[in-house]
Amino acid sequence: MRGHRVEQLGIATVGFFWCFLMWFSTAAFSPSIAATYHLTIKDLGLLASSAIWMTPAGRIFAGWASDRYGAPRTFAAILAGCGLVSIASSFTTNYELLFVERVVVAIAGVSFVVGVQHVAQWFDAHEIGTAEGLYAGTGNVGAGAGALLLPRIFGTDYQSAFLWLGMIALVVAAWYLWRGSAAKTMERRDVVRRGGDLRGMVFVWTRYIAIALMLAYAMSFGLEIALNAWLPGYFARGFHDEILALGFTGVAGVQVAAGTFAAVASFNASLFRPFAGFMSDLFQRKGWTPLPFIAKELPYAPRLHWLGIALILIMLSMIGLSVAGLYGFLPWSIAVLVALGIFVSFGTGGTFALVPLLFPDRPGIAAGFIGGISTVGGIAYPLIFASSVNGHVGYLHVALYMFAPFILFYFWAARYERHPQEHGLLGRILAGLSSAPKPS
Amino acid sequence: MNPVDIRVAPREPWYKYGVAVLLFEMAVAIAVSGYSLYMTFNGLGGFPGKH
Incomplete structure (x- = not known):
């Protein structure tokens, strides 16, 4: 198998960071969306809660898929799929359609378990705690970074934000496919594939x-x-x-x-x-x-x-x-x-x-x-x-x-x-x- | 998983950089906590955005 463990940790962390950024990007712009579509408090609550609707079932499926098809393919599919829908949502002018598209983009949150599997396939027992911690902890910062930076960079122009987030997600997906490697050894990869x-x-x-x-x-x-x-x-x-x-x-x-x-x-x-x-x-x-x-x-x-x-x-x-x-x-x-x-x-x-x-x-x-x-x-x-x-x-x-x-x-x-x-x-x-x- | 005995296994070269990153992240968290605690006593007085 090609690649180095630190590179794989870096790819997984960047991918997860970007997915977390996309996951909570809707919340970061909820005041702008509410102003554009004249949403009520109830509508806003529904929009906020929709971010985690897909997570329980989605993570179960994504975890299984990463064992079966390997983390790079699964992660790239999540990034590319969510990225494309994010781009589509930037051109949407109908709130109902925008809501559905943002629910789909929130599927990016399931990527956590794919990265966990990826890191586990590359690091040994004596360093797994720090490796998984660095992956998950640094990736999680994406949520805070989104809330802090996105409104400052894009102001109320949430459509441009969704467009850029989606396009960069496609670039990260391509990088993940190009440089990502499913496991440290073929033996380890085969054992996991059989267990899935x-x-x-x-x-x-x-x-x-x-x-x-x-x-x-x-x-x-x-x-x-x-x-x-x-x-x-x-x-x-x-x-x-x-x-x-x-x-x-x-x-x-x-x-x-x-x-x-x-x-x-x-x-x-x-x-x-x-x-x-x-x-x-x-x-x-x-x-x-x-x-x-x-x-x-x-x-x-x-x-x-x-x-x-x-x-x-x-x-x-x-x-x-x-x-x-x-x-x-x-x-x-x-x-x-x-x-x-x-x-x-x-x-x-x-x-x-x-x-x-x-x-x-x-x-x-x-x-x-x-x-x-x-x-x-x-x-x-x-x-x-x-x-x-x-x-x-x-x-x-x-x-x-x-x-x-x-x-x-x-x-x-x-x-x-x-x-x-x-x-x-x-x-x-x-x-x-x-x-x-x-x-x- | 490699069944290496962790108590005697040497640390990999990447580990020290990993520890440096986690120390940096802890420092950021402590700074944010300190700022929030400061705010509970002084409000925003002096910080950007004064309310």
């Missing part, structure tokens, strides 16, 4: 450890995208008087303050993610296994412990966010949010430092399942936050009634000292499909 069948998919979906990792990712990335949507409104309502007391005036002023406070969680969750992967590598290198119950003898046991610590920290900081909100002290709330963002990154980075090691023959299918279903959290958590009588206690409810059971399940599923992949539903039917690495 329906039986292999059912196998992964029914493993307790895969379900535990999916819930862990729902606690971290699912929470991250939920907070992106929820926090600006939370600060604007929950700390309205405190924000006014700081000298911000009017709707626009409160919006600027609330958006800046909310961005703390997003920035930390994205930018600390490579560090989280590095910490997973460090735990592995040092052999740290401090938690009770979780396996200590598996070849990757320290990584399981690192993720367990991250999940506990996420739950505790969610409780802290509720307490800080109830006290009504804004700086404390922001400090807790900084910690929560960092702990969320520990969860996201820790999860995908494990996925390729647990399912080395089906990294795409596993990444699709774990990275896809978990995004439902982005829809579920805001609904729970919003249903709480007091706006501050929603975090406490999610922490106690969802995260605590998720963590208990994780500890239970990660307790096996030998081949946790062999434990799951449909055991007899799927017997023999496990490709668990033997303890050395």
Whole structure:
């Protein structure tokens, strides 16, 4: 196979960055689109939520496709398809058609699992945490960069932005096809291709450890995208008087303050993610296994412990966010949010430092399942936050009634000292499909 | 996956550059957090866009 691992990491990261930029580009221009088509608040809410409609099912399919056809072809197809529709949307003058086109462009968000599979095919076990962290963390910045830069570069001219985003996506797609290589060796590529069948998919979906990792990712990335949507409104309502007391005036002023406070969680969750992967590598290198119950003898046991610590920290900081909100002290709330963002990154980075090691023959299918279903959290958590009588206690409810059971399940599923992949539903039917690495 | 023993495996040459990138990204995140915390005490006073 041609190529060098750093080049492959670079291609995957640039591709993912650009896909994330396209994924959230609609949101960046929603005020301009709303002004052009005279949209109501309800229409705007629908437009905002449509960005993640295709993600759960799309990531499952994309993960399978990357195992079956290789990451370069799959990634290039996503980039080219979304790029062409983005170009088409720049010429559209009918809102209904524009809405459908932007939903299709948002499919770019499924590319995450393809890049995870690509990186996993090139990096070895002792450096996978940092490599996946650099890929995902740097790529995730595309969302923030889009929100920050696109309106400044293009002003209200969203049509030019969609045109340029689409054209550059085609260039990146061509580069991915030209220089991308599916795996480090042909042997590795063949093993993964063979594992990418329906039986292999059912196998992964029914493993307790895969379900535990999916819930862990729902606690971290699912929470991250939920907070992106929820926090600006939370600060604007929950700390309205405190924000006014700081000298911000009017709707626009409160919006600027609330958006800046909310961005703390997003920035930390994205930018600390490579560090989280590095910490997973460090735990592995040092052999740290401090938690009770979780396996200590598996070849990757320290990584399981690192993720367990991250999940506990996420739950505790969610409780802290509720307490800080109830006290009504804004700086404390922001400090807790900084910690929560960092702990969320520990969860996201820790999860995908494990996925390729647990399912080395089906990294795409596993990444699709774990990275896809978990995004439902982005829809579920805001609904729970919003249903709480007091706006501050929603975090406490999610922490106690969802995260605590998720963590208990994780500890239970990660307790096996030998081949946790062999434990799951449909055991007899799927017997023999496990490709668990033997303890050395 | 290569079953190499991570505790004795030497780090690859790319690793130090990867660590440099992640340190830079952490620094950006800390700067954004610091700015937001500053804002909770002082508003935007002095920063671009004064509200």
